[in-house]
Amino acid sequence: MRALGLACSPRVGGNTDIMLDKALEGVESRGGTVEKLYTTSFNINPCLACNSCFKTGRCVQRDDMQLIYPRLLSYEGIILAAPIFSMNLAAQAKIVIDRLQCCWSKKFVLKQNTVSEEIRGARKGLWLSAAGFDSEDVFEPALATVKYFFAMLEIKNWEKVTYHSVDGKGAILGVPGALDVCFEAGRTLAGGTG
Numbered sequence: 533m534r535a536l537g538l539a540c541s542p543r544v545g546g547n548t549d550i551m552l553d554k555a556l557e558g559v560e561s562r563g564g565t566v567e568k569l570y571t572t573s574f575n576i577n578p579c580l581a582c583n584s585c586f587k588t589g590r591c592v593q594r595d596d597m598q599l600i601y602p603r604l605l606s607y608e609g610i611i612l613a614a615p616i617f618s619m620n621l622a623a624q625a626k627i628v629i630d631r632l633q634c635c636w637s638k639k640f641v642l643k644q645n646t647v648s649e650e651i652r653g654a655r656k657g658l659w660l661s662a663a664g665f666d667s668e669d670v671f672e673p674a675l676a677t678v679k680y681f682f683a684m685l686e687i688k689n690w691e692k693v694t695y696h697s698v699d700g701k702g703a704i705l706g707v708p709g710a711l712d713v714c715f716e717a718g719r720t721l722a723g724g725t726g
């Protein structure tokens with residue numbers, strides 16, 4: 533398996549970044565290869581809502597999403613590491629998700645698949661998240677967006693690992709067992725738990 537880890541927090545070395553590293557270690561432990569990208573390192577514009585993709589299935593914008601699209605559509609494993617900001621996914625994740633409007637158009641307007649048949653059924657996803665508030669409900673609004681994200685990427689098989697009450701940088705390190713859970717989630721993504 534090739535797994536893409538999208539690190540979407542502006543806080544490098546923060547909670548979701550740490551969780552992502554552990555999950556990617558889990559993928560590697562099963563022989564998978566991994567690539568980690570920080571969305572903050574790329575020049576990504578918001579969706580223009582120009583609807584050009586309704587006709588072509590492609591985005592007219594020529595920015596760094598052109599580097600991310602092929603990876604999102606061809607890797608067997610996609611890991612979205614995105615914290616909760618203002619009760620939803622951090623903007624650094626949402627900007628990428630909005631730019632998948634061309635995938636939505638291709639699938640639902642043009643009635644074409646976005647992912648090649650060889651890998652479509654085998655693709656798996658994982659959402660890693662952390663939130664400061666003391667309630668599991670804090671992930672609910674973002675969950676709807678994450679479901680939509682994986683649907684646009686034609687990934688039916690996906691899991692989530694979320695921790696609330698995790699706020700300060702690196703606080704996840706103090707949550708008993710959390711990193712083991714992330715590691716196991718990576719192993720599962722890459723093919724199972726054995």
Ligand SMILES: Cc1cc2nc3c(=O)[nH]c(=O)nc-3n(C[C@H](O)[C@H](O)[C@H](O)COP(=O)(O)O)c2cc1C
Pocket residue numbers: 541542543545546547548549615616617618619620662663664665666670698699700701702
């Ligand atoms: C701009 C901003 C908005 C936030 N909004 C929320 C929120 O609505 N609910 C919540 O539970 N935590 C919120 N937090 C706290 C983060 O979710 C928390 O610190 C998390 O651990 C950050 O993960 P990271 O270290 O990967 O960036 C917010 C943090 C920031 C910086």
